[in-house]
Amino acid sequence: MSQFTDLDKLAVSTIRLLAVDQVAAANSGHPGAPLGLAPAAHVIWKQMKLNPGDPGWINRDRFVLSNGHACALLYAMLHLSGFDFKIEDLQQFRQLGSKCPGHPEFELPGVEVTTGPLGQGVSNAVGLAIAQANFAATYNKPGFTLSDSYTFTFLGDGCLQEGVSSETSSLAGHLQLGNLIALYDDNQITIDGATNVSFTEDVAKRYEAYGWEVLHVANGNEDLDGLAQAIAQAKRSKDKPTLIKITTTIGFGSLQAGSHSVHGAPLKLDDVKQLKTNMGFDPERSFVVPQEVYDLYNTQIIQPGVQQYEAWTKLVQEYSAKYPELGAEVQRRLAGDLPRDWEAALPVYKPEDDAVATRKLSEIVLQNIQATLPEMIGGSADLTPSNLTRWKEAVDFQPPASGLGDYVGRYIRYGVREHGMGAIMNGISAFGANYKAYGGTFLNFVSYAAGAVRLSALSGHPVIWVATHDSIGLGEDGPTHQPIETLAHFRALPNMQVWRPADGNEVSAAYKVALTHKHTPAIIALSRQNLPQLQGSSIEKAMRGGYVLQDADNADITLVSTGSEVSLAVEAAKVLAEKKINVRIVSLPDFHTFDQQSEEYQLSVFPDNVPIMSIEVLATSGWAKYAHESFGIDHFGASGKAPEIYKKFEFTPEGVATRAEKTVAFYKNKQVTSPLHKPF
Amino acid sequence: MSQFTDLDKLAVSTIRLLAVDQVAAANSGHPGAPLGLAPAAHVIWKQMKLNPGDPGWINRDRFVLSNGHACALLYAMLHLSGFDFKIEDLQQFRQLGSKCPGHPEFELPGVEVTTGPLGQGVSNAVGLAIAQANFAATYNKPGFTLSDSYTFTFLGDGCLQEGVSSETSSLAGHLQLGNLIALYDDNQITIDGATNVSFTEDVAKRYEAYGWEVLHVANGNEDLDGLAQAIAQAKRSKDKPTLIKITTTIGFGSLQAGSHSVHGAPLKLDDVKQLKTNMGFDPERSFVVPQEVYDLYNTQIIQPGVQQYEAWTKLVQEYSAKYPELGAEVQRRLAGDLPRDWEAALPVYKPEDDAVATRKLSEIVLQNIQATLPEMIGGSADLTPSNLTRWKEAVDFQPPASGLGDYVGRYIRYGVREHGMGAIMNGISAFGANYKAYGGTFLNFVSYAAGAVRLSALSGHPVIWVATHDSIGLGEDGPTHQPIETLAHFRALPNMQVWRPADGNEVSAAYKVALTHKHTPAIIALSRQNLPQLQGSSIEKAMRGGYVLQDADNADITLVSTGSEVSLAVEAAKVLAEKKINVRIVSLPDFHTFDQQSEEYQLSVFPDNVPIMSIEVLATSGWAKYAHESFGIDHFGASGKAPEIYKKFEFTPEGVATRAEKTVAFYKNKQVTSPLHKPF
The missing domain is CATH 3.40.50.970 (Thiamin diphosphate (ThDP)-binding fold, Pyr/PP domains)
Incomplete structure (x- = not known):
């Protein structure tokens, strides 16, 4: 007998229509995949461990939408399962400042990772599964299963075609990550049309070659029991990640079903209406969630999740009592703090x-x-x-x-x-x-x-x-x-x-x-x-991103540099000193950190009235933010012994000194302003 | 009976030692893979269609060393088969200015593509095979097979782990490229040690899943006949690319054989000596090629290749007579000319x-x-x-x-x-x-x-x-x-x-x-x-990479921009005109092309005495080469309607005008020099 009722079917229809309505309201987005994947999403959610009151709960099951363009589906699921996505948020899908952007973004409650660029999500999921396995192995103790969560991910043909997913799937198989369950939306459609124009490989066989368990649900559009059985079997596969190939129809139920035109463009108005009518919904109304669907999600998903959460919280308290050191470490890590000192x-x-x-x-x-x-x-x-x-x-x-x-x-x-x-x-x-x-x-x-x-x-x-x-x-x-x-x-x-x-x-x-x-x-x-270890460097100074390594009275030039060229600047300064040119030397190990320092500090590093020349054996582009002139390499390198290459490209004390001299001469009698001054 | 003789074995030993000697002379490089792959290289070369007198012959067979770090092997092969690689060149392996750099480079005679970054070579090989299939389909006629060449490639575990090779191998299978033959050096070693630390997938099964023919030579170290048979079978596979897995021992014959220490470091002197002794070579001599090996390459490889080349040249002449238009097109393309007009x-x-x-x-x-x-x-x-x-x-x-x-x-x-x-x-x-x-x-x-x-x-x-x-x-x-x-x-x-x-x-x-x-x-x-189509643009002007779209007398500012922001600059100029600010507008569609113009021309575009502000809705980095100030986006974008995003980030005529005004004010009464002036 099916474990699913007509209420589940109503929930699936609700999810489908919530996605379609979002795309229609935005007049932009991807309705096709949500229509095909709504049943799988519903079945996954029904067994997911989650607590909308604490989206960061470390032992939640994770769900990653690798085909991020299908995010109208995700927002619908997060709404139904009590996360901070209101109907009004869904109505703002793809609008500026909305909580429902065109692709899912990490900072949103319940969104595990930012997806959209294909192949990334499923690869992030491998990372999530690695972390879970490590966390569990590190902290679980007999009777204290602090971590036993799963990572689920949806992925489409595009994700499977991207090389990055091949890399991570091969590694996931090697690592025997049984806590990873990927559902492949086999809808045979990509933007260019049928997948047979470019993607005729045997995906199942490939994943078997990687060492994955591979299952198949032939009717992903409707077979809730088949989906549930596959997920249960995947969970039993303890030493292999599982790929569940679910054959679906893109845009299922739409007049455009099975065509690539339903992938990335809103359904036409009459199509939306017939879809609603056929599902027993009022064709004139949008964003409708029957109360019984809310009730289903509340009683069958949210409440059990909260109960598990509370049991887990209690377990962690007992754990901390029994294993005080480990318990403190877990608490510290969950708080996001580094150890003192x-x-x-x-x-x-x-x-x-x-x-x-x-x-x-x-x-x-x-x-x-x-x-x-x-x-x-x-x-x-x-x-x-x-x-x-x-x-x-x-x-x-x-x-x-x-x-x-x-x-x-x-x-x-x-x-x-x-x-x-x-x-x-x-x-x-x-x-x-x-x-x-x-x-x-x-x-x-x-x-x-x-x-x-x-x-x-x-x-x-x-x-x-x-x-x-x-x-x-x-x-x-x-x-x-x-x-x-x-x-x-x-x-x-x-x-x-x-x-x-x-x-x-x-x-x-x-x-x-x-x-x-x-x-x-x-x-x-x-x-x-x-x-060499530099005279004038320190951890504290370098932590500001940039600092004066070597100062000079009446400086004629500031040489700014990074990495291997800082000591070269020091040597060049000696050559220049012989020519009575006074050199300040700045080390600038990280632009980003330096940019966050106070204006006053930045100007103390790069003051007015002294021309600044950068030295770095890479492209000069980007250096003008700090330097008037740049000595770099705007061509490709060469094969040979490193010192000979440095010499060939004139990155020697003399080569630097010559350019510094030219820079000093160039700016002589000119008003020299620090590049840090900006009109806006 | 074997088609190979003791002379072939001698040739293989010669190749192995030429590679080892190069690495030893440089005291840098990768001896392991050449020692394992020398037999496969020799067997491939013996049936390759090539003419060292014309390395660019369009119907040559191509050989791509995807594991480019093994290039000492490639240089040895090119030397033996008459390309312009002398023993003196091999002796300069990895020295600055040498013809034998640390990884193979495209411009060298007989080197088909630059390799080294893993996964690229085998993917280039897919491109070579596509081009060959297209060229043959386009120009071959009954009785006139202008193109029937093969593309061979060696690849190692690293190439197979890189996602890019997964992408291209999947596509090659889909495209049924029977002209592509890849030899996978299954030596079970990468830099981190045994491949079983990270790479335990079933490569053969994966390639079958891609639609490739997969063959296996169990003893790639010695089984010349097995290699030859596999290659012959691969050539018979007309509608599938072939992967020949050749199980080899990295550093075969060395005291370090089978270990990762032989991957990327020179053999020790005593190891080189024992290797030479065991192969029947004088342990005290280096870079030795027995005359009979030269003779073998001359009579069995070079001469047959040249004969094929001459026959092909004659065929093309006959082809041009029978199909004058196509013939002329082929000749034009081979000359590298575009059609007139x-x-x-x-x-x-x-x-x-x-x-x-x-x-x-x-x-x-x-x-x-x-x-x-x-x-x-x-x-x-x-x-x-x-x-x-x-x-x-x-x-x-x-x-x-x-x-x-x-x-x-x-x-x-x-x-x-x-x-x-x-x-x-x-x-x-x-x-x-x-x-x-x-x-x-x-x-x-x-x-x-x-x-x-x-x-x-x-x-x-x-x-x-x-x-x-x-x-x-x-x-x-x-x-x-x-x-x-x-x-x-x-x-x-x-x-x-x-x-x-x-x-x-x-x-x-x-x-x-x-x-x-x-x-x-x-x-x-x-x-x-x-x-919009711009007033002042033309193909000729834009072909200079940058040009004055709109000039102004007594200009107060130059606005330089690209793409969608050029018309924005035009609109901003109107706003500024109302404020009596005279604006020059420069369109700079390609920095690289602009940089190749004369200094005089460049200075006419960006003259002295007028402050320059760039406008582009991307990172400002790099613009300082041409502009004193830059209005750009140095943070991430947002999801929403495009005009609203432009407005949010103030890329509007008013937003640009405000910043232009500030720039004008900032540079007022300052000496303004074109950023194009440089001291060196």
Whole structure:
């Protein structure tokens, strides 16, 4: 006998029409997928653990709408299940300032991650599942299951075509993430028409190859029992993620059903009306929710969820009594606080200390702080021995059955999957519990992950890229590996820290600021080659993003630089001193942090009346914000020994000094104003 | 009986040692993969159609080393097969200025594409195979097989883990590219150690799911016959690409064989010696090629290749006699020339013509020129009706058996695979025959393809991105779809045109310049919303990258802008005129092209003594090269109706005018110098 009644069917119709009405009111949006997916959404919700009174409850089940364009469906579900989405909000779908924007945004209650760019959501879901597995392995105790939540995700053909989902799905299979359940909307339609124009692969077989459990619901439009059985079976699959292929009709019930014209354009008025009539609704009314549907959601979904929440709250109290240390740690993490004095472990350097590559200095930081910060969960896209991202005692995050590690492990072997790593880090961060995710690759290959990095910044996920081999200084690997445009790119991204520390103190400062931030991601660009410890650097100064490393009376020029070129500026200043040119030196490890300092402080770093020249072995673009002139590399690099490449491109003390001299001469007898002054 | 003799084994040993010696001489590089793959390389070469005297021969077989770090192997093969790689060149492996850089570069003779960033090469190979299929379908005639070449590629675990290869492999299977043969170096090792730490999927099954033929050679270290049989079978697979999994031992023969330590570091001296001794070579000598190996390559590879080349040359002559028009077209394309007067088809607009979205104007260009330019081969990453990239009469590039098109078709349904599209376009371009590949997506999602775009620029593949929905002007889809940092990113990339045309004439100019360039890719950023045809624009002016749209006597300010904001500048100028502020207006559709104009011309556009303010609804970064002040958007966008978003962010005539007034006031009584003046 079916576990579903006519009331469930009414609820499904209500969901369908709420989505259609939103798109119609906006005269913009995507009605097709919600019409096909409403039954699956309803069935998932009926067994979801959630509490609208605490959307951040750490043991809630998560739902990620990877095909974010179908968000009218999500807003309908959040409305019905008691989250802070009123009918009036739904009526403002896609309007400026509305709570229902054109794609779901992370900061909204009940929205787990920002989706829209295809392939990201399902990849975030892998990150959520990793975090859940780690959190459970770390804190669950016999009789105290603090964490046993699932991550559900909807994804469409587009998500499956994107490479990022291939990367993360392969890894999810490897990691045996049984807590991950993906529902694939097999509606055979994309914007270009039928999927057979470009997408004829056997998706089920591919996911089996990844090590997933694959199920199929043939009539996703109507078969609520089939959907429920598939979900139950997926939950029983403890050591494999599950892909449930649900065959649906895009725009089900619409006159345009099964056509790509229903994907991304509102239904015509008469179509909306016939849909309502056929579903037994008044064709003249919109945004209608029958009271019995509200009652169903209240009694069958919200109330049970709240009960589970209350039981869980009680459990955590008992847990804290029995395991006071762990309990305190859980409470701290849930509050989003770092441990007191964690930063005491950050190393401090003196000028007489050895010259060390900043990637190595980064390794020392990670080594020093990992024990204090159980929320730190790191990895590398298969460059561990180059990125130096793994601390000595690290346990790999691996399925216990593999014999290679455990879910309690905090080091992730991402494989050669930069974009996937970025999207997974976003998911880990979105899980909560203060997770601090970091991932290593070469700076140049952070660009592979640009789609995910952008979403870190937009969503405010404070993930950290450990981006080593940050310039031509990597040497022999040549121009395919040497970043040029990369810093300009990410510095132009809003809400993004882009650190390029010059020495050990600056590396410590970069981590200190990046780990403290709650809503800003960071890229930390690190050298392959050794760099000296600088006279004049300190963690405190560097934490301001930029500071005067070396001041001068009657300065003729300010040289501003980052990373490996700061010590070059110091050397150039010596050459210039011989020519009676007085040089101030500014180190500017992070533009974003510097921009948040007071105007007064900023002007003390870049005062009037002294011309400013920047030095960085990457593209000059973006530097004019601080410097009158820029010495950089606006062409591609070269393969060879690093010192020879530096010499070829004239990044030597003499090469810098020559340009500084020209800059001084150029501005002689001119009125020199700091670039920081702006008319608006 | 084996078709291989002891001489072949000697050749394989020679190849192995040439690779090892290069890495040893450089004391840098990757000896592991060459040691494992040398047999496969030798077997492929023995049946490859090539002519070292004409590396660009259009009907040569192509070989792409997707695992580009193994390039010591490639240089060895090119040396043996008579390309312009001398032993002295190999001895300079990874040295500055050498012909043997750390990763293979496109401009080198016999190197088909630049590889190194993983996943790109195999994806380029898909593009090469597409181009070959199209070229053959277009020009082959009964008795005149002008094109029947194969594309071979080596790829490793890393290439398979990258999402871009998943995208392109799925498409290659869909397209039934029987001319593509990929050899997967299954050596079970990546930099992080054994592949089982992150990569336990069933690769063979995955590729079967994509629709590929999958073969296996169990002993890739030694089984030359097995390799040859697999390749022969792959060639017989006419309607499927083939993946040959060759199980090898990384660093085969070395004391470190099978370990990740042999992946990316030179062998120790005693290891090199034992390797040479075991192979019957003098342990004290390096870079040794026995004469009989040269002879083998000469008689069995080079001479047969040259004979095929000569036969082909004769065939083309006969073809040209029998099909004079097609013959002339082939000759023109092989010469890399565009048809005479092709640009006559570019539309010209007058100010009184209708306001039209530049994406629509782009569609008109494509429609007008497609018949004249058979080398144009375009597509979209599943946004055809939004990008407007398909001309009316277009035939889809599809396998004939699909019933959806034909290989003679020039419109590619890429699916939702932006990165794959970018890499495939590079491959199509690298094929030769003057192919002009373009691909459509939203501007914001060009970032997904950053890895491939970078290689377009580095290699000089003149591909074109038709990048519509280029700003907040796209409206309701919101911040996940609205580019902010995107133009700053790609403008900072060397050798990259980034067009943002303001009207019909500028769209025509963008295509004219982009299609004429032989070594520079282009992004053409296009609006979703309608834009007026501008007074003062022309194709000729816009072809300079920047020009004075509207001059003024005694100008108080120069407003410089691109795309949708140029007409806004015109409106703002009217507001300012009422306040007696005289405004010059500059349109700057492409920085890269403008930078190539004479200094005199550039200074005529941005003269001294007039403050310059830029206006663009994207990040301001990069604008300081031309403007003293910038009005832009250095935060994320918003979901809503486009005009409301413009208003919210004050991109209105009044909002621009206010900032222009402040700029004028700020620079009053100051000496104003054009930002184009530079001390060095």
